[in-house]
Amino acid sequence: MIKAIIFDFDGVIVESVGVKAQAFSMVYNSYGNEIISKVLDHHYKNGGVSRFEKFIYYHKSFLGIKLSKDQLKELSNKFSDFVVDKINSAPYVNGALEFIKTNFRKYDYHISTGTPQNEIEIITRYRKINKFFLSVFGSPEKKENHIQKIMESNNYSKDEVVFIGDSLQDKIAANKKDITFIGRIEGSNKQLLNEKYKVSDLSELDNIIKQL
Secondary structure (H helix, E strand, C coil): CCCEEEECCECCCECCHHHHHHHHHHHCHHHCHHHHHHHHHHHHHCCCCCHHHHHHHHHHHHHCCCCCHHHHHHHHHHHHHHHHHHHHCCCECCCHHHHHHHHCCCCEEEEEEEEEHHHHHHHHHHCCCHHHCCEEEEECCCHHHHHHHHHHHHCCCHHHEEEEECCHHHHHHHHHCCCEEEEECCCCCCCCCCCCCEECCHHHHHHHHHCC
8 A cells, every 4th residue: 555655846746847948948057058958858868867977077077078077066056046946936847746736645745856855945944845745855855765764764665655657777776775666658758658557657656546
């Protein structure tokens, strides 16, 4: 019986994956369209990876530049300034807010996201959904560590927890901790099409969880 649901944030609760893509385009705009294309291709194929890891990878692999800590912080702040307001006003994934409000007494809710910790706390408070979640975890900590902490602090067994995400990294984190994974399939993202449990939006989530 499922007791707890761990949600990714971007692309699962809020339709904000495109906002992050816009931010990466903005950051790498001065390097030209070829670099932007490489950045966005990697970004879309590697959802769930923190922006810090992506900045380091993009600069080293595409530009031949090793970022200093100060440079990484500057890029991250620029990125954050761009995305927070846009994510605060981004629409919810269809069915997400309804599911969260309707079922929060039935299940424990947690968030595990690649968004920086301070930023996801600001966003959930602004959207007034923080009250529904027992815990909210962001980067730089890895998602498998989030899951481990959630399970240990709440004494959940593996068959009592489900993770819903929209990326291969979400699936990998859930598999590492041997918990059920539900994939959110959207648009051109085909990475999770073969998942046993999948939804096109969260209006379908309740029916899927009842099958577990």
